[in-house]
Amino acid sequence: MENGVAAGKSLPNEDRARKTTYDDRFIATAGNLFQKLVNWRRDFHRHPEVGWTEFRTAAIIAAELSALGFAVRAGREVVEPGARTGVPHPDSMLAAKKRALQLGAEPAWVEKLEDGLTGVVGVWETGRPGPTVAFRFDIDALPIREADTATHVPYRQGYASRIDGVMHACGHDGHAAIGLGLATWIAEGVDGLTGTVKLIFQPAEEGSRGAKAMVAAGILDEVDYLLSGHIGLMATRQNQVVCGVTDFFASLKWDVRFDGVAAHAGFAPHEGRNALLAAATAAVQLHAIARHSSGVSRINVGRLEGGESRNAIASHALLQLELRATTNEVLGYLETEAGRIIHAAAQMYGVHAEITLVGESIAAPCDPALLDIVEACARDEELATNVVRTLPFNASEDITYMMEAVQKRGSLATYMLFGTELAAGHHNAAFDFREETMPLAVNLYGRVLKRISAKT
Template identity: 40%
Template sequence: MHEPVRDRLVSLRRRLHRHPEPAWREFYTTARLVDEIRAIGVDELAVGPDAYDPADRMAVPDDDLEPWLERARKRGADEDLLERMAGGTTGAVAVLERGDGPAIGLRVDIDALFIEESTSPEHDPAAEGFRSEIAGTMHACGHDAHMTWGLAALEAIAESDFSGRLVVFFQPAEETGGGGCPMAKSEFADGLDYLLAIHVGLDHPTGEVVAGIEKPLAMCHVDATIEGASAHAGKAPNEGANAMHAMGTAIENAYGIPRHADGMTRVNIGKAEAGTASNVIAEHAHMEAEARGETTELMEFMKRRLERTVKSAANMHGCRADVEIVSESPRADSDPELQSLVSEVAGGVAGIERVLPAADFGASEDATFLMERVQDDGGLATYLIVGTDHPTSHHTPTFDVDERSLKHGVDVLVETIRELEHRHPVARTAADGSDE
């Protein structure tokens, strides 16, 4: 007999935590989610290429997929599901069709990070036996909690007298900005009246809820390859075209790109490699970078400047540069109408002691693709935060969540969905404060 998700929030989150998988490699994770969704019972379940067009994916790795697929197979993942996901088409969409009422989307992310989890006895996952079992990979951003919320909310609505349509997007590849776009372009995003996205923590403590983020940064990931010519570094350095020197110039000049008067901009070179030996002029260099902006337009400005900077530096040193935009995501702000509703709902949830109507995000998220899609189609969207006491920052080896927040997140989501059902349609507020 299937034990209800709501009765095992902690154990389910810990099981997901033990098996982290990075972007487009979430084979076992997806299979585990599908098992849970099938046990809940939904009206439609789409997995991988049935959930979106694989051609719309971004930041898909060129290799490294097969070992993760084989690992999932050895862990007992359903073979039919693995065949469907071959090539890195991971993730799932679950749909409840329950008569007349609003169409509501809920987006949760499922991927992990390339971080080696701490073995310190002061780190609860290590001390209590649910530390990552996959070397060099970890749920260091709370996506294990997000998946637990998504399953528990789906179950609660499935067992209720809800009237309407609920679509839960179990989205892969958030950390690389690769999965939001295909989900947003899919048929499952058609006709949504409302979209809820959610995150745990982000420096908000247990018992606090942010009803909607504002000012997420638009973002792009950029890969650049510089090709030069090798030569003997002692005998004939003049015969080479130094790709490493060109890359160094590109890095220095990238950080010198002027800030923009219209708002916040960011650029960072996060990874750089070049060369083969101390006595060889490097003929090849590779760097991974990102550009961000307070608006989509500002991100585009930084992206163009970064691309021009890299190519100019390569040309200066007699080299050639290829610049690839690996992934990107737009800015999309939460709608005040939904922020107000979530604020009201969260204020009545047991354990929630403080509700912030809004907060600046200051980072980037590809849930903005879904938010933008719903908003462009006339619907409302919000990205809410459920606080948790995390001992260290997100994306660190000792990140963890306060498991009391698991129930908080489920309750806020379920009550918000039911309130949207009862208040539908939630009217937009015009600039003059009147209802549209």
């Protein structure tokens, strides 16, 4: 047995006594879909792509949705180019595009995604009056080299990353598979659905870079309900459901470039302006920013590099940092203080500092009225072994831009967690989750969609 499911077997819950025909429909569907979910997830896991380079992943998703009968929008139709942050160098995107084509992605879809506009939206019109319900799934991987030890299930079973230095270390491969599973369930012709369903497959969640650009493209303008979720995180009990979260951290991700003047460190140090010392001073002082009484905050300098050699005054340095806070107001305070410190450190050493925004997110709440619906559906779901209304998130996720967009219109949003046992923590080279978590997510999303449809 691997990942908690014996190869070729149905889910353990499939033979349990069912409460109602309604449950029969969902559990049977999950069982039929399970192998497809596993196949999708493992394919995405073998071929991970970092944010704004997900050409193969997005092309496969678009092709699958189209084959199921969804109206598919992709590329510039769903991503506003000017609203993107943290866009890779064009050479990196071109290499990813070529690799996607070499690995069999349909050329027409790859071209549609053009310069890294790798978002996809599938639209299903039921033909009956009703609300527009959107589900969001993130699809990008991380720049992490995957573990290659015998204890790591993806490596042992042959579906570990084939792209050196890149892996799905956060479960987005599972999220993409769940989205396709929900699409399959919808396309089977489920009775009773009304209105419109939008399945949003978002690039560049890591680093909080993708959601804002999709919001700017207008894909949420008519949405009445928005749901998204994540495998694992604080939900570490297998098949646990967390209906919503509190304490999203608003965040800013900065790259800071310090430019000084090079000089010989021995006979002419006075002619130089040391950019590396300016960056190091800023790094230390950033961690000394006073905490704010109105909310929790986090500051982290994650990378510092610069200089040319030991006997030369460093003419350049790069500082990469992030700021996080539980409220947008506290984040604004951190932003002001961090900017002041960076420019003060630059002035101390007579160098220039330039701050580039490469990612951002905001804080947003989950709506109690939608939590009520999710909780009722979760308690009806036989695959769910434990239901929790909310847990604190204590991290950042740019889904909050989508949540804010619908909530400003008076619509409802929530962000769920799907419990799983983890082989290692998120963003770890040995990360892996139990694949039987995916049918639970498909079932629950389907139940919520049916419940919302029944309300109209």
